[in-house]
Amino acid sequence: MVLTRGNARQLRSKITRMSSELSRRTAVRDAAEAAVPAALADLGRLVRIPSVAFPGFDRAEVARSADAVAELLEQLGIFERVEVKTAIVPETGAEGMPAVLATRAARNGRPTILLYAHHDVQPVGDESLWETPPFEPTVRGGRLYGRGAADDKAGIMAHIGALRALVDACGGDVDLGVNLFIEGEEEAGSASFAQFLRDNADALRADVIVVADSGNWDATTPALTVSLRGNARFTMTVRTLEHASHSGMFGGAVPDAMLATVKLLATMWDDDGAVCVAGLTEREAATPDYSEETLRDEAGLPEGVSPIGRGSILSRIWNKPSITVTGIDAPSVKNASNTLSPEVSVVISMRVAPGQPAREAYAALEAHLRAHAPFGAELTFRDVDCGDAFLVDTTGAAVTSARDALREGYGVEPVDIGVGGSIPFIADLVREFPGAQILVTGVEDPHARAHSPNESLHLDTFRRALVSEALLLEELDRG
Template identity: 80%
Template sequence: MNTELTRQDAVRDAAASGIPAALADLGTLVRIPSIAFPGFDTTEVQRSAAAVATLVEELGLFETVEIRRAAIPGSDEIGQPAVLASRAARNGRPTILLYAHHDVQPVGDESLWESAPFEPTVRDGRLYGRGAADDKAGVMAHIAALRALKEALGADFDLGVALFIEGEEEAGSRSFAQFLADNADALRADVIVVADSGNWDARTPALTVSLRGNTRFTLRVRTLEHASHSGMFGGAVPDAMMATVKLLATLWDANGAVAVAGLAERDAETPAYSEETLRDEAGLPAGVSPIGRGTILSRIWNKPAITVTGIDAPSVTNASNTLSPEIGVVISARIAPGQSAREAYSALEMHLRAHAPFGAQLTFSEQDHGDAFLVDNSGWAVGAALEAMHEAYGVEPVEIGVGGSIPFIADLVREFPGAQILVTGVEDPHSRAHSPNESLHVETFRNAVLAEALLLEKLDARAGD
């Protein structure tokens, strides 16, 4: 009898039979509006943490399951609650750390949602709801994979497992580094799986091997001591809105490519990816052209990007005939792998100060920086993960770059330099994470759960190095 095949078949059957319960539990988590941003009810984040902790305790696999917080360095604040669980490895087996986050983005304009954002709704093979994909599906992928492993092998397997379900990733992970330092012994692992990325498409799994960094800050542009009548002084006095528009326009060239000296690009080949696919996945309508230069994926994976994500200015409803004295904007820049986020921020600040029109006064505040990430894919865990994905999806997996950022991975690398880091996910290009009508492709979730369960089985069968 082929014992290894028997183990894998048992895991496969257990993963498949556990999907309905996993989706039901995911729906329960989606109903909790766990938004960790300032101004939102953080008791919902606490309620979400408690719900996740209950699911983890019910596994019956961990020696300890706790809800913990860490201080936010440089402030007197404390971070949002995270769930931490651990069980020690035995008989020379490795330890795996499974990461996901239970907090979610705000819903934005609720009128753009086709169903209530915190009421999980299934349509056309997709589960809709805020956090259904990013990242409560990641939480449930871990839990469902562990359930399958337990059902197939029993609770007495030898693999060491640590589980870290964060509560403030969408809000900047401000206490993340301190949490790692405070709980280093419980979190230390040979392999770390970060389930917070995506796949090539709904049918093709992917392992993320590069992520852009990011720098985010608030810029205030001031040109007047107070608001003035636009009829009396317009044409002679610069208003802050005009100065802001002119200043922001200097960040891009005529093609929409970033035009800031000092922002680097990475030279790396990218797979074929058509403009037609871009239009479909991004929702780019006919007549609106893509921006930038080079292959489309090089623009997304390997070049910088700058986006104005928020602006404080008089609304259309409250518009009056006045010259605005001050405008505030939030600027979010994605940084090419290979450049530090702080170096990129310095280049941006220098550019903005040098191009401020009419002597406009600039102030910079609320800075957040996260470095890019490049996977060392020479380790044995990468091969094991790719093999598990192939077995689960029935399709060869793809190694991809991602235009988004997971800044805390730099903290993981720094705290646990010997660990092999695998960035996986349950999203596909139509998941619309962070946007209205966020959704999870149910079949992708099934395959992602099986892939992780098979990976856990492989690691449990592996002798330590």
């Protein structure tokens, strides 16, 4: 190319613009690094609020948590509206748990991004298994311990910290549209989520949606979650007797409910521990290398206890169904007597392979259980809750931008991962906002122990996640 005065000016203009963009991006990155201590301090304050949305827990604590999040969003000073809102659960007419909604319209043709996280947490469980009080944030060994420290109050603070960095670095020169939806009942099943979306569709509509409720490959390698299993959870009661009877007088002739339940549950798996229920499907997809040694380390599987299933380890977790009995109502060891139990109830949680509708999978499992009920046992099913699996379209421009931001924020190449868990409400997001690009990210590493005693957040992973999100916001703000 012959350099003329005209294209020389164009070249100088391009170089100036690139230099300005690079300077702005560096400023955002520096501001994000500086925002981490305040974000962690605010996270500690949120962790102290026991915001469990399950029935039987104090709803006022969930409301207090929502108010605390709303106050943090108000302090940013960029939103046109910050509200604590609820929606009605259509099936019951009950009021859902309080969520926080903040909105800011896009300017000058920029896109709008919706940032999602949830402020409710799992119950503590057996508090004696916690090494430190679950609602007293404690730092040790480079990790912050406490219920919700990782799942998902850290997701909230990654969003807020990234926005603080963008505002601090760019001042008032931000045109990006930003909506925040901080849910208050995700751990309890998101019963009012779909109605909330319908009630607030205009306020929530966005070009890009970031769901900060997943994990990473490890503490130093970021990940985009591109597949999630669906779920079907229900309670089954097995009944064999009209009333309890003496086990000595009738044992050996009369089937008790525990015998029937044990035999019935065992039919769901084969000798390798793989699910063997007709009608359940698997997804065929390649998975990265993942050793049994890594599985043992991350899952706490001791030597001498074998993994279950067949195929690559990650295919068992990401692409195949699994079934877990998560609860049982039966006489306790303390109250055991020589009695034939008339009925036993169990909670069954099934993870559904991507590609199969959750309701279809539930129907297959219910049909299997009815067909295999021993001794003519009477089965009843209740509290059925289904959520569909999710597969991300990875061809969108926002996915490329997210990968670039993760690469820069973590300093290593990001990984596309599947997750064995479920985020059922994503199907609601897809249905309500079909044109939006959905990015599923997170701040957790494999040792976070979400839902378990001693849940924790790897502090350096949080720092990198916050920086990465700030860089993503900066790129989207440039249009």
